Amino acid sequence: MAKRITFATRFGTIVAVGGSVVGLGNIWRFPYLAGENGGSAFMLTYITISLLISIPIMLSEFIIGRSSRRNALRSFKKLSRGNRLWMSAGYMGILSAFLILAFYSVIGGWALKFLLSSIAGTFIGATPESIATGFDAFVAGGWQPLLFAFLFSAACAAVVAAGVVKGIERYNKILMPLMVLILVGLNVNAFFMSGWREGAEFLLRPDFGKITWRVGLEALGQSFFSMSIGMGAMITYGSYMKRSENMFRVAGTVAITDLSIAILSGMAIFPAVFTYGISPTSGPELVFLALPNIFAQLPGGYLVAVLFFMMLVAAAITSSVSLLEVIAAYMSEELRISRRKATILGAAGVFALSILCALSQIPGSGLRLLGSNIFDLFNSSTSNVLMPLGAMLIVVFAGWALGRDKFNRQLTSEGRYGTRLLRPAVRFMIRFVIPPFIALLFLAQIGFIK
Ligand code: TRP
Numbered sequence: 001m002a003k004r005i006t007f008a009t010r011f012g013t014i015v016a017v018g019g020s021v022v023g024l025g026n027i028w029r030f031p032y033l034a035g036e037n038g039g040s041a042f043m044l045t046y047i048t049i050s051l052l053i054s055i056p057i058m059l060s061e062f063i064i065g066r067s068s069r070r071n072a073l074r075s076f077k078k079l080s081r082g083n084r085l086w087m088s089a090g091y092m093g094i095l096s097a098f099l100i101l102a103f104y105s106v107i108g109g110w111a112l113k114f115l116l117s118s119i120a121g122t123f124i125g126a127t128p129e130s131i132a133t134g135f136d137a138f139v140a141g142g143w144q145p146l147l148f149a150f151l152f153s154a155a156c157a158a159v160v161a162a163g164v165v166k167g168i169e170r171y172n173k174i175l176m177p178l179m180v181l182i183l184v185g186l187n188v189n190a191f192f193m194s195g196w197r198e199g200a201e202f203l204l205r206p207d208f209g210k211i212t213w214r215v216g217l218e219a220l221g222q223s224f225f226s227m228s229i230g231m232g233a234m235i236t237y238g239s240y241m242k243r244s245e246n247m248f249r250v251a252g253t254v255a256i257t258d259l260s261i262a263i264l265s266g267m268a269i270f271p272a273v274f275t276y277g278i279s280p281t282s283g284p285e286l287v288f289l290a291l292p293n294i295f296a297q298l299p300g301g302y303l304v305a306v307l308f309f310m311m312l313v314a315a316a317i318t319s320s321v322s323l324l325e326v327i328a329a330y331m332s333e334e335l336r337i338s339r340r341k342a343t344i345l346g347a348a349g350v351f352a353l354s355i356l357c358a359l360s361q362i363p364g365s366g367l368r369l370l371g372s373n374i375f376d377l378f379n380s381s382t383s384n385v386l387m388p389l390g391a392m393l394i395v396v397f398a399g400w401a402l403g404r405d406k407f408n409r410q411l412t413s414e415g416r417y418g419t420r421l422l423r424p425a426v427r428f429m430i431r432f433v434i435p436p437f438i439a440l441l442f443l444a445q446i447g448f449i450k
Helices: 010-021 024-036 040-068 074-081 084-119 128-141 143-161 164-191 195-203 215-227 233-238 246-274 283-297 300-334 338-359 374-401 402-413 420-444
Strands: none
Touching: 010 164, 010 233, 010 246, 010 300, 024 040, 024 074, 024 215, 024 283, 024 300, 040 074, 040 195, 040 215, 040 233, 040 246, 040 374, 040 402, 040 420, 074 084, 074 233, 074 300, 074 374, 084 143, 084 233, 084 283, 084 300, 084 338, 128 143, 128 283, 128 338, 128 420, 143 215, 143 300, 143 338, 164 195, 164 246, 164 283, 164 300, 164 402, 215 374, 233 300, 246 283, 300 338, 300 374, 338 374, 374 420, 402 420
8 A cells, every 4th residue: 555645744734733623613612602601610611621631532543543544434443453343433433524514514604604794894884683683584594504505515625625735734824823813803802892801701700610510511522522533533634644743742732722712712702792782692603693793893894804704714614624534535445436536425415414404593494303403413412422422432442452552652653752751641541531531421411420
């Protein structure tokens, strides 16, 4: 077999992983979940989990991917010599990729629609009421969300079809730094809003009493979603990583970036939520209701809005690309079809599911499954069930089944990095702390412990 292609440079690796990690999860999902789960209680739990639990899980995925140099399913097949249990982790990951992409593309489509609206100047002089009614009409109309989800998916497929280095690495290099810049600017602006204090307190003032098992599980799910772990995306990217790459540095840098961008988004959005009287528990619509108000009031708001939504679409595309890459790598390698064909077939399958998601959001559509609309079902079942389960299998496999030598060699890049302190600490977390922690949250969730 030919030598597997790898990311060209260290910066390129960090930026590609960063591009996967930073996305709608930070700017759309984090703020609305924080709003629904008591603000600071959620925020605190989320930060702790990201640092202590999610980083070692990301390292486990890198270890598995780089030692097998295969797609998410093949990795488990090869390393476990075809063991059914471990292969089920691979299959679950591919299922998760389909389900996540299905609803992710719908929100990506919303972002695209908002980009066009901002270019058209729709938000100039808008009021909180006009913004809310406009948004409801957009979602309820049905055909527009479908059209934009389609355009969004097509853009992602084009990047993936272009290949690992040319497609993924190149776009991320430009877009990631631009995003941080705009978010910092929005934070400065938020500081001068009348609702800044209330917003900041909502997110930052510790309130341990509000931390419940439910908040814990939602925070875990959000952390996994935001860090793109628990379903094999990082196994796939790990398989493209150079042997000499320092994975501690990649995981650490990316986790800190991810957390910072989530917090920056929260701190840009909640002051506006309180200033314009939007309910923090608005759910998935939250940022789309809050942001236009900021732009409507901001001097030069037209330009900032255009830039912001451009960047939001871009961040969403780089993340979707990593999800589609899981599907494309799997299909092209297993079905032995070209990368192009695999990408198009995969994207078409995803779009079929996106149609269900978008239509299920129309009020009274009746498109429901297991008691919730299909969009919500895909959204919460992936983060709160499939990914924690996948993460559990991933860490147990890396920590207990892979073998000490392979584990250590990959984690330290053949003895190059972190051999004294980091290696034993991470191995300990992976073997003894993370599996019981995930199990605990699960048991609590199904009411086994109170
Ligand atoms: N992390 C991305 C975001 O925050 C979404 C994403 C990309 C993802 N790849 C993933 C989520 C893999 C779960 C698994 O927007």
